Amino acid sequence: MTSSNVGINNLEIPFVTSNGLSDIIEKIMSGERLLFEDGVRLMHSTDLLLLGHLADTFRRSKVGNDVYFSMNININPTNACVLRCQFCAFYRPLDHPEAYTERLEEILDRIEHAHRHGVREVHMVGGLNPKLPFSYFLDLIRRVKALDADIHVKAFTAVEIDFFSRVYKMPLEEVYKELRAAGLDSLPGGGAEIFSPRVRELVCKGKISGERWLEVIRVGHLLGIPSTATMLYGHVETVEERIDHLEKLRALQDETGKFTCFVPLPFHPENTPLSHLGVTCGVDDLKVYAVSRLYLDNFPHLKGLWNYLDEKFAQTILHFGVDDLGGTFVEERIVHAAGAKTPQALSREKMIRMIQRANRIPVETDSSYKVRHRWDA
Amino acid sequence: MGRVEEVLQKAYDGKRLDREEALSLYEANLLELGMVADHCRKKFHPDETVTFVIDRNINYTNVCVTYCKFCAFYRPPNVSEGAWFYTNEEIFQKIQELVDIGGTQVLLQGGHHPKITLEYYTDLLREIKKRFNVHIHSFSAPEIEHLSRVSRKPIREILVALRSAGLNSVPGGGAEILVDRVKKVISPLKTTSEKWIEIHETIHSLGMRSTATMMFGTVETREERLVHLEKVRDLQEKTSGFTAFIPWSFCPDKTELEGEVEEASGEEYLRTLAISRIYLDNISNIPTGWVTEGYKVGQLGLFFGANDFGGILMEEKVIAATGVAYQMAVDQAMSLIRKAGKIPAQRNTMYEVLRTFE
Numbered sequence: 001m002t003s004s005n006v007g008i009n010n011l012e013i014p015f016v017t018s019n020g021l022s023d024i025i026e027k028i029m030s031g032e033r034l035l036f037e038d039g040v041r042l043m044h045s046t047d048l049l050l051l052g053h054l055a056d057t058f059r060r061s062k063v064g065n066d067v068y069f070s071m072n073i074n075i076n077p078t079n080a081c082v083l084r085c086q087f088c089a090f091y092r093p094l095d096h097p098e099a100y101t102e103r104l105e106e107i108l109d110r111i112e113h114a115h116r117h118g119v120r121e122v123h124m125v126g127g128l129n130p131k132l133p134f135s136y137f138l139d140l141i142r143r144v145k146a147l148d149a150d151i152h153v154k155a156f157t158a159v160e161i162d163f164f165s166r167v168y169k170m171p172l173e174e175v176y177k178e179l180r181a182a183g184l185d186s187l188p189g190g191g192a193e194i195f196s197p198r199v200r201e202l203v204c205k206g207k208i209s210g211e212r213w214l215e216v217i218r219v220g221h222l223l224g225i226p227s228t229a230t231m232l233y234g235h236v237e238t239v240e241e242r243i244d245h246l247e248k249l250r251a252l253q254d255e256t257g258k259f260t261c262f263v264p265l266p267f268h269p270e271n272t273p274l275s276h277l278g279v280t281c282g283v284d285d286l287k288v289y290a291v292s293r294l295y296l297d298n299f300p301h302l303k304g305l306w307n308y309l310d311e312k313f314a315q316t317i318l319h320f321g322v323d324d325l326g327g328t329f330v331e332e333r334i335v336h337a338a339g340a341k342t343p344q345a346l347s348r349e350k351m352i353r354m355i356q357r358a359n360r361i362p363v364e365t366d367s368s369y370k371v372r373h374r375w376d377a
Numbered sequence: 378m379g380r381v382e383e384v385l386q387k388a389y390d391g392k393r394l395d396r397e398e399a400l401s402l403y404e405a406n407l408l409e410l411g412m413v414a415d416h417c418r419k420k421f422h423p424d425e426t427v428t429f430v431i432d433r434n435i436n437y438t439n440v441c442v443t444y445c446k447f448c449a450f451y452r453p454p455n456v457s458e459g460a461w462f463y464t465n466e467e468i469f470q471k472i473q474e475l476v477d478i479g480g481t482q483v484l485l486q487g488g489h490h491p492k493i494t495l496e497y498y499t500d501l502l503r504e505i506k507k508r509f510n511v512h513i514h515s516f517s518a519p520e521i522e523h524l525s526r527v528s529r530k531p532i533r534e535i536l537v538a539l540r541s542a543g544l545n546s547v548p549g550g551g552a553e554i555l556v557d558r559v560k561k562v563i564s565p566l567k568t569t570s571e572k573w574i575e576i577h578e579t580i581h582s583l584g585m586r587s588t589a590t591m592m593f594g595t596v597e598t599r600e601e602r603l604v605h606l607e608k609v610r611d612l613q614e615k616t617s618g619f620t621a622f623i624p625w626s627f628c629p630d631k632t633e634l635e636g637e638v639e640e641a642s643g644e645e646y647l648r649t650l651a652i653s654r655i656y657l658d659n660i661s662n663i664p665t666g667w668v669t670e671g672y673k674v675g676q677l678g679l680f681f682g683a684n685d686f687g688g689i690l691m692e693e694k695v696i697a698a699t700g701v702a703y704q705m706a707v708d709q710a711m712s713l714i715r716k717a718g719k720i721p722a723q724r725n726t727m728y729e730v731l732r733t734f735e
Contacts (some may be wrong), residue, residue, distance in 0.1 A: 140379025
């Protein structure tokens, strides 16, 4: 048994750990970077509240008591996809009767409607559909920006960018330059899953490798386009593979500094070929948040998507390192296709209330973390 | 140290808190509050075993004359649509299914039917005991009070008759919040606070054990929750008759209070659970509330003072497939307990471990 006084309020209660984590605690308190083995030990620990306390203290030192959220709409223009990812309940093969591609007018009508109701960010990801010309996406971005130049357009994962480059036969740099000229503001961090090739073979065979994902994002970052980074966890990955994933993200962030936040995504197995796996449990979710916050010491923000979690549980993650609850998500389809039981959208008022009831300060923002409104206590 | 930290320290050191001190813990750092509650849990349960009981809730009737605003279950006596009353054969069938899968506890609870008399219950309990070796943990203070009215007999006599017919212990339902201001708003026709306490004191004086519950998140203040805890702690000091305390949060959907009250948040639940554990320094067992809070917050409750997973209920109205549904439920409960780093164990109603799943 070791104990260590890490009370942030000069509390004399010893935070007893039976897992011998005192050397890691000392590192964290002195601002020293965690090693791979430290990450693995933390992830194996069952001292959940200690992990939470450390992550919470670290979060407070980084961003204070603000909790960010954005008013956004999710657009999934097509579900037709050449990939067959085992974890996905959303895609349909190109010739499938349920495959769809929305007309630009339909999408723009919905964005316009959402914009009138306060939506300030468009988050767009979709299937890899070779039938769509590049102009479809460029027009879409241009027309969103024409509606209101202040709308933040966050679109296309590294997987889609790589696909554009291959299908439209353009180097990555060209793809990015055209998208940026049309108005693209940032990239979502999807498609990262778990970087380990062993895991990708089992959950997303055929998708770009982890190395390629990092390369595509690196090119974007070097051109000045920021992105988020995700990790889809809770399927077949090991603790070591999780930490390896974090390690690679931390290394790229050291190089570019253009990751705005990290977004862990709990795997939702319903309606997928991996449905036998079951959902993640609360303890595992909280450990991922806490350890990610501590390990990714160069990431400014940690986002927990409320719509991937039980509503009551979503609030508790704010005490485990999270400072961003994601968007209000009008019309999310991908995680709900995989059985998420949360509502598809949360009102701005409910989001604000959830944050305030955790004694934190709600800040409406978008993926640039520009403050649009702050509800001071 | 600030005031709140002093109170946490005092609780950590094992000293009894007063009502004001406990109330101040709603302002504590959530995780520090959890750590202190976990420390208090260890005084009763020093190892990391988390128990559960395999039980069946049998809601023999939903006909009720008490019309509580928070209830989505009852049907008034003059409404036949959706109303039911199980026959004894139906009840035996359900108990047989419970016994077949290793269950030990029968929880009979129902509406306050205006016509059923004491003889119905005593006959039913005798017939159950003749057929099955199960623990009958049944009724609640309001049902006992109702029976005393319908049968025109004193509470004590009712309890003695039920006990000799086979009743083993009584669940703590119907307490809601033991403050009459609250009861007048949400359940004006139901057992008063004083009566609830008196009935449980009588139960304990007859050598039977009971549990205490608290339903929060309706119209009560946090201070009124502490008044509730104090009444429970005081009675326990006198009788030592409570085996467990079970706090759970009110879900307003489909009740008369829908839209009137704000549902307790996950954090509010965890705080209330932790404060209950700290304040009730004389009650050994506190189950976590996964039924009302969901699996994720329910699992988290094991770090905020809870030592038990409650009843793994066999669901009503799931008949032929119950075996499968149940097995899933026990597997799921054990998996959640294990993933929290704890050791699952099946217990009986008296919180004695029957088998540990290492």
